[in-house]
Amino acid sequence: MVKLRSSAYAWLLLLVSMPVLAGRSGEPVQPIQPPKEINLALADLGKKLYFDPRLSRSGFISCNSCHNLSMGGTDNLKTSIGDHWAQGPINAPTVLNSSLNIAQFWDGRAKDLKAQAGGPIANPGEMAFTHPLAVSTLETIPGYVREFALAFGDDTIDIDRVTSALAEFEKTLVTPDAPFDRWLLGDDAAVSDMALNGYRLFKESGCVGCHNGAALGGTSFQKMGVVEPYVTQNPSLGVAGLTGADADRFRFKVPTLRNIELTYPYFHDGEAQTLTEAVDVMGRLQLGRRFTAAENQSIVAFLKTLTGAQPAFILPQLPPSVDATPRPEPFQR
Amino acid sequence: MVKLRSSAYAWLLLLVSMPVLAGRSGEPVQPIQPPKEINLALADLGKKLYFDPRLSRSGFISCNSCHNLSMGGTDNLKTSIGDHWAQGPINAPTVLNSSLNIAQFWDGRAKDLKAQAGGPIANPGEMAFTHPLAVSTLETIPGYVREFALAFGDDTIDIDRVTSALAEFEKTLVTPDAPFDRWLLGDDAAVSDMALNGYRLFKESGCVGCHNGAALGGTSFQKMGVVEPYVTQNPSLGVAGLTGADADRFRFKVPTLRNIELTYPYFHDGEAQTLTEAVDVMGRLQLGRRFTAAENQSIVAFLKTLTGAQPAFILPQLPPSVDATPRPEPFQR
Numbered sequence: 001m002v003k004l005r006s007s008a009y010a011w012l013l014l015l016v017s018m019p020v021l022a023g024r025s026g027e028p029v030q031p032i033q034p035p036k037e038i039n040l041a042l043a044d045l046g047k048k049l050y051f052d053p054r055l056s057r058s059g060f061i062s063c064n065s066c067h068n069l070s071m072g073g074t075d076n077l078k079t080s081i082g083d084h085w086a087q088g089p090i091n092a093p094t095v096l097n098s099s100l101n102i103a104q105f106w107d108g109r110a111k112d113l114k115a116q117a118g119g120p121i122a123n124p125g126e127m128a129f130t131h132p133l134a135v136s137t138l139e140t141i142p143g144y145v146r147e148f149a150l151a152f153g154d155d156t157i158d159i160d161r162v163t164s165a166l167a168e169f170e171k172t173l174v175t176p177d178a179p180f181d182r183w184l185l186g187d188d189a190a191v192s193d194m195a196l197n198g199y200r201l202f203k204e205s206g207c208v209g210c211h212n213g214a215a216l217g218g219t220s221f222q223k224m225g226v227v228e229p230y231v232t233q234n235p236s237l238g239v240a241g242l243t244g245a246d247a248d249r250f251r252f253k254v255p256t257l258r259n260i261e262l263t264y265p266y267f268h269d270g271e272a273q274t275l276t277e278a279v280d281v282m283g284r285l286q287l288g289r290r291f292t293a294a295e296n297q298s299i300v301a302f303l304k305t306l307t308g309a310q311p312a313f314i315l316p317q318l319p320p321s322v323d324a325t326p327r328p329e330p331f332q333r
Numbered sequence: 334m335v336k337l338r339s340s341a342y343a344w345l346l347l348l349v350s351m352p353v354l355a356g357r358s359g360e361p362v363q364p365i366q367p368p369k370e371i372n373l374a375l376a377d378l379g380k381k382l383y384f385d386p387r388l389s390r391s392g393f394i395s396c397n398s399c400h401n402l403s404m405g406g407t408d409n410l411k412t413s414i415g416d417h418w419a420q421g422p423i424n425a426p427t428v429l430n431s432s433l434n435i436a437q438f439w440d441g442r443a444k445d446l447k448a449q450a451g452g453p454i455a456n457p458g459e460m461a462f463t464h465p466l467a468v469s470t471l472e473t474i475p476g477y478v479r480e481f482a483l484a485f486g487d488d489t490i491d492i493d494r495v496t497s498a499l500a501e502f503e504k505t506l507v508t509p510d511a512p513f514d515r516w517l518l519g520d521d522a523a524v525s526d527m528a529l530n531g532y533r534l535f536k537e538s539g540c541v542g543c544h545n546g547a548a549l550g551g552t553s554f555q556k557m558g559v560v561e562p563y564v565t566q567n568p569s570l571g572v573a574g575l576t577g578a579d580a581d582r583f584r585f586k587v588p589t590l591r592n593i594e595l596t597y598p599y600f601h602d603g604e605a606q607t608l609t610e611a612v613d614v615m616g617r618l619q620l621g622r623r624f625t626a627a628e629n630q631s632i633v634a635f636l637k638t639l640t641g642a643q644p645a646f647i648l649p650q651l652p653p654s655v656d657a658t659p660r661p662e663p664f665q666r
Contacts, residue, residue: 051403060414065393070384070651077663081393085418087664262653265660274656310650317643318403320595323607327598330410331420 024184028203028212031181032097032258032308035171041151046169048147048316049162055134056127058083059328063120063166067095069311072262073173078270079234083128084333090236091270094263096311097256099171101218106252106268107239108221113167118159131159137326138162143319175259175308183305191305198302201295206287216257216306224250224268227288230281234269261304275300357517361536361545364514365430365591365641368504374484379502381480381649382495388467389460391416392661396453396499400428402644405595406506411603412567416461417666423569424603427596429644430589432504434551439585439601440572441554446500451492464492470659471495476652508592508641516638524638531635534628539620549590549639557583557601560621563614567602594637608633 049055053062066080066088067073073094075081080088090106098104104116120126121134138144138157149155151165180199182190191199202208211217221239224230230250239248252268266272272281279299283289291299321327382388386395399413399421400406406427408414413421423439431437437449453459454467471477472490482488484498513532515523524532535541544550554572557563563583572581585601599605605614612632616622624632654660 053401053404053408058414059410060398060408068386070649071386072653075386075393076654077392077661081391081663085663264654273660276656312647314645315648316403320405321409321597323609327606328410330414330418 024186027184028208029180029184029216030214031184032100032174032176032178032214034176035099035174038172039151039168041147042165042168043172044169044316045144045147045151046165046167047313048144048318049166050169051316052318054137054141054318054321054325054328055121055129055162056083057129057133057328058127058330060330061127063095063117066092066120066126069095069173072096072259072310073098074263076264078265080126082126083124086125086128088125090234090268091265093255094259095170095173096263097174097215097218097258099174100213100215100256101253102220103253106236106255107241108253109242113170114163117163117166117170131162133326135159135162140325141319141321147319173311175310178258178306178308180302180305181308192301194298195301195305198298198300201291202299202302205283205289205291207282207299210254210286211257217254218256220254221251222254222286224252225285228285230285232267232269232271234271236268238268257303257306259307259310261307262310275303279303357519360517361541362513362517362549363547364517365433365507365509365511365547367509368432368507371505372484372501374480375498375501376505377502377649378477378480378484379498379500380646381477381651382499383502384649385651387470387474387651387654387658387661388454388462388495389416390462390466390661391460391663393663394460396428396450399425399453399459402428402506405429405592405643406431407596409597411598413459415459416457419458419461421458423567423601424598426588427592428503428506429596430507430548430551430591432507433546433548433589434586435553436586439569439588440574441586442575446503447496450496450499450503466659468492468495473658474652474654480652506644508643511591511639511641513635513638514641525634527631528634528638531631531633534624535632535635538616538622538624540615540632543587543619544590550587551589553587554584555587555619557585557618559619561618563618565600565602565604567604569601571601590636590639592640592643594640595643608636612636 050063053060053065055062061083066075068075073096075092077092079090080092082088093106099113102108104110104113105119110116110119118131121129122131135157144157145155148157148161152161179190180195202211210220210222213219224238237249239251240246242248260266260275264273264275266275266278267281272278276296279291279296283291383396386393386398388395394416399408401408406429408425410425412423413425415421426439432446435441437443437446438452443449443452451464454462455464468490477490478488481490481494485494512523513528535544543553543555546552557571570582572584573579575581593599593608597606597608599608599611600614605611609629612624612629616624
């Protein structure tokens, strides 16, 4: 009993001496939490599927092609390249921290990661495959059959299980331990004075109204162009594309600002090439505020403190096709 | 002194009790040796460059796109997909163990890995960039400038250094410890009787005449279609494309058989979809021998023992572009 008690005291002492783990109180931004309750077998299967171009008709495009985990979970292109070099209609949002979004895609048409994952596979301008063909390809691959059995208890493969595995892997793709998170957790030296000034300005000028929470975004839909209209050649209508309502025109999910230094170019059309430009446009169009060069610079310095620990895992090895596996014919129309 | 001596005896004893490390004597195939004398800073830089699509005009295609290290160092397509979905003229050879080749490309036109590495970057049907543009892109990226300085002693970036780094990384991509290597090193249980029968047949029927050494290939150029002509729609002429000599028509570098289970489809035109088909065609066209179904099966079983330990490393994180970095315009012609 004495031993137990002394160890309880030690624990209490440890708690008292630690930085504030719940975050500086009252801040509208919270540290990213590492994922909890990950099903490792499922996530490991999902990781392979994420890197597997056999989910595309061409055998060339995988999830990682456009949500590249070496590049902030994006392709760093204005809009993505799809099957037969199709020009995508919209900027590929980062997969990093996407589990924190209230819904997926810029217009929120998928309610969660699992619902999202099936979209690109069957989109003719992206992976250009069909769910039945993707599944029937996987079913021929003994390495996958074994992994589905391990993850699900039996070796049935269907699109529901494929997307469940992809979603489970994507849940692991959070990026904690950004300099700003270390500051939130009590390390005063983690960010520069300029970045802290930028954060204050970010709060005072209203950016934080939409870009708040752990992901600094991803939790609401807002109109692009509140004070001034947004002018673009990009045909995407945002939520109006789903509802047909004029009020929803250019209403998009607010993107996360996590890892924003890595996820250029910016906006749904990818037309803002730099953070300086993005901050300037957002200030003018959303807040009616022209940031001075110094203000803009401070906010950009703050935004650069939001780059967290990137996913670190061994490049997956994909189970090979066998004689019975259908072979892609990428040059057929 | 006594201690030293006893430890010398222990070493001798260990040597005597170990399997034959130099390989079973007299075999025409030797175990793959792990790489020696790797410059780690250079290889690490090369790994990033290998995964970096900013070496392509589109910003979409990296070395890993067609020599995918999740897929046996190939794209598993008949011929590769290049810029604007260009249809490549030839099957992408595996990058795995390519350091063991006497020369690079199917026709051997590059004398080594370094000479090869610059080819696809500037090939209009592959990465479609130019060496000066690739270099001037890298020069704007602070993360690369630092890594070049670390690897080379100063921060000059030029194509010679880029290809040196790529080649150094590729030197690490050897795949030791295949079941057949374990057998060669003395582990009798490492391969099945059927595979051993296949190996005997592989030697007796003459396959080993060209597919020998540590890589089972990669050390000579041979005519495709010795006994019977090879019929293909593929326009590649092999060495004749370089020399113009009729005798060199369809003379190609003998491909390695290492990891052949992963590097389907087969031949320079990728027209053999399965190992069974490849073994059959090779037997008939190169050796004038029709393998029975059972013989073919044994040889295929042997070939599948050549899959070694695949490259295992953390997915690299690429240093981000900055405001000054030129942005790719993948949809411009």
